Amino acid sequence: MKLPIPCRALLVDMDGVLWRGHTPIPENIEVLKEWSLPKVFLTNNSTKGRARYRDRIRALGIEVDLDHILTSSYAAARWLQKRGYRQAFVVGEEGLVEELEAQGIEVHTDPRWILEEGHRPEAVVVGTDHGLTYEKIWAAQRAITEGAIFVATNSDATYPVESGLAPGAGTILAAVQTAAGRAPHVIMGKPSPILFTQALEILGVRPEEALMIGDRWDTDIVGARKLGIPALWVLTGITQKVEQPPDDPHIYIARTLRDWITQPSL
Ligand SMILES: [Mg+2]
Known part of the structure; x- marks a missing residue:
């Protein structure tokens, strides 16, 4: 299944994209599983070690190693x-x-x-x-x-x-x-550039070649755009509805990843 835009690597936020609390979000997870692009998973959450996140992501059926997990x-x-x-x-x-x-x-x-x-x-x-x-x-x-x-x-x-x-x-x-x-x-955390920069280094891509997928405007989207990383704002977490779409052609908005690939014009 192809992405609606050209892209070489993904930066994927966890809370609000992969799960909400303890509940997985299948509309996002199923699509991520189908995309074989290199991915770094990142979170501002400071309470758990990286190994816990690796295990939790693997339990969703997404293959990932410790080097591709970044926490604050x-x-x-x-x-x-x-x-x-x-x-x-x-x-x-x-x-x-x-x-x-x-x-x-x-x-x-x-x-x-x-x-x-x-x-x-x-x-x-x-x-x-x-x-x-x-x-x-x-x-x-x-x-x-x-x-x-x-x-x-x-x-x-x-x-x-x-x-x-x-x-x-x-x-x-x-x-x-x-x-x-x-x-x-x-x-350390988003929107500060530190996590984004570390993720780009791991993936070995330039900002414009990557895509940040996140649920939070003021951290995921604003932080990514400050560095020139295109961003997909999914409405599965903290934001459920966008009143005024931002005036930036490199910001995409979709209710879920599944919606984005089936209705990319939204
Ligand atoms: Mg989040």
Whole structure:
């Protein structure tokens, strides 16, 4: 089955494209399975390690290896490792801790390490944390105001779940940022160029040769277009309806991937 536009490789968002919460989206998955183009799957979600995503995508029947999965946690770990950071206080979950440790970074998640024992980490990394506490915000604030580099996995205010929207890393980031009195030094996730650029490198294509498939305007679509990557906005996730189609010939809109290939003029 052919794509309606010329394209050599795909960047595929996960939440809202492959699944919504725990529910797979077959209208997108079945089409992706039929396209043999090289694909990188990317997500701003920082809570799970890349291996979990690889297994979850394989369980949908889509073949993928670890090198073609990008998460904001992995990007943060690589970013810190490349710049020589060896130690971090983390407001985040298992996936973030796992990726940082895999890059040889010593991780601390207990706020008492800072607030009671007086340690000063080189870096503070903030992502989604379902176990967020006042003390964690306080420890992050103290470390940042005393000079730690401040890294955010992503700034999404919310993320889609079956029942609607849940608070995302951006909500937690706002708390830390407010307490610390400064914005993060760097944000890894979309719409920042970091994940997109890493994906293009892996795929070995120029921006205009790729296609970004995503459900979120302000991260997937805006971020891709800033780098010159054509984008397909699917309405299976966070956005269900587009009131005013954007004035950009390199943005395509479709209810689902199945709709896009059967009615490409929509
Ligand atoms: Mg999404």
